[in-house]
Amino acid sequence: MSWFDDLPESVCRRRAPLGPLTWFKLGGPAEYLMSPRSTEELASIIRCCRDSGMPIRFLGLGANVIVADEGIAGAVIRLDGPAFIDVKIDGRRVFAGAGVDMTKLVRRLVREGLSGLEHLAGIPGTVGGGISMNCGGKYGEIATAVEQVDVIGPDGQAYTRDRDDLEFEYRQCALNGDCVVGATFKLTPIDPAELDRLFREIWMYKQNTQPPLGAQSVGCIFRNPDGRSAGQIIDAAGLKGQRLGSAYVSDRHANFVLADPGGKARDVIDLIQLITQRVEEHCGIRLEPEVKIWSDELEKVTGGPADALSRRKHSVRCTPAAKV
Numbered sequence: 001m002s003w004f005d006d007l008p009e010s011v012c013r014r015r016a017p018l019g020p021l022t023w024f025k026l027g028g029p030a031e032y033l034m035s036p037r038s039t040e041e042l043a044s045i046i047r048c049c050r051d052s053g054m055p056i057r058f059l060g061l062g063a064n065v066i067v068a069d070e071g072i073a074g075a076v077i078r079l080d081g082p083a084f085i086d087v088k089i090d091g092r093r094v095f096a097g098a099g100v101d102m103t104k105l106v107r108r109l110v111r112e113g114l115s116g117l118e119h120l121a122g123i124p125g126t127v128g129g130g131i132s133m134n135c136g137g138k139y140g141e142i143a144t145a146v147e148q149v150d151v152i153g154p155d156g157q158a159y160t161r162d163r164d165d166l167e168f169e170y171r172q173c174a175l176n177g178d179c180v181v182g183a184t185f186k187l188t189p190i191d192p193a194e195l196d197r198l199f200r201e202i203w204m205y206k207q208n209t210q211p212p213l214g215a216q217s218v219g220c221i222f223r224n225p226d227g228r229s230a231g232q233i234i235d236a237a238g239l240k241g242q243r244l245g246s247a248y249v250s251d252r253h254a255n256f257v258l259a260d261p262g263g264k265a266r267d268v269i270d271l272i273q274l275i276t277q278r279v280e281e282h283c284g285i286r287l288e289p290e291v292k293i294w295s296d297e298l299e300k301v302t303g304g305p306a307d308a309l310s311r312r313k314h315s316v317r318c319t320p321a322a323k324v
């Protein structure tokens, strides 16, 4: 694509490995990896992709993405440049760029005594990824603090969308292809010492119930069905410790799949499918993945990544459950 080829390598890299940019540290390259320098450049890239029919994906810290070993066609856009990592605090309103690291943002807000995002303690990712996933847990979701979200639409136009318009639900919202460029949060001033105590309590809860933060994983693989715990359902199906090649189910939290260093995305994807099948056989519940699987092959078979695994045609390699 000639316009892309005229961009400097710092903005557009061809066949750029994505594995190191994800928490799983697995998977192949993107055809194009784009790091726009400004909102205007981002809009031009989006328009250019749309006009040429090139698929676009947005990548935050890759804390909820698995990339197929063979890589993916099209453009992956990462908002990691200075234009997208700004934080502005104005009284109880906080604006954060889409590329802002949520962990750092939450820690800063705790120090400032601004309450509303501390329940995201221990959830890695960017503001853009957090909004897209409506990340959260038993203490709350990001959506409750969101006031407005600035986006670039698939037409390359900039819009500001209100919280209601985004229709936040459990681990999703109606971005409809928009790229988040920043978000305004409305927070509540409270005593920083009290906020710090709350933050530490939530952080410790996560540390005590999940694999270590540095492990190669993406957090919970499956959505909790109808308020039930997917982890408990997987555990009840006898799958804790189940291994498939380089991937295995955590012994600590059965909704976490972990990978060995240097492992294969294929093993993780096959293990996800194996868990889905075994759980359905065991209790009739069809688990739905929360993780986003970026695979041209799966999308070709199924018409989209969301239900890629449920309609997948390939057979799965099985190995007996093994202690890890």
Ligand SMILES: Cc1cc2nc3c(=O)[nH]c(=O)nc-3n(C[C@H](O)[C@H](O)[C@H](O)COP(=O)(O)OP(=O)(O)OC[C@H]3O[C@@H](n4cnc5c(N)ncnc54)[C@H](O)[C@@H]3O)c2cc1C
Pocket: 023, 057, 058, 059, 060, 061, 062, 063, 064, 065, 079, 098, 122, 123, 124, 125, 126, 127, 128, 129, 130, 131, 132, 133, 134, 135, 136, 137, 171, 175, 178, 179, 180, 181, 212, 213, 217, 218, 219, 220, 292
């Ligand atoms: C150890 C660990 C623990 C976790 N615990 C939790 C938890 O408790 N609760 C929870 O909800 N999640 C949890 N997660 C998952 C993950 O942290 C969240 O989903 C997080 O919001 C992902 O943010 P990200 O920036 O890494 O997004 P990515 O993983 O990079 O992307 C996730 C999705 O967001 C989209 N996206 C990213 N940036 C943008 C943008 N600018 N505009 C539009 N779309 C965008 C991507 O296209 C993709 O569809 C955990 C992950 C790990 C590794």
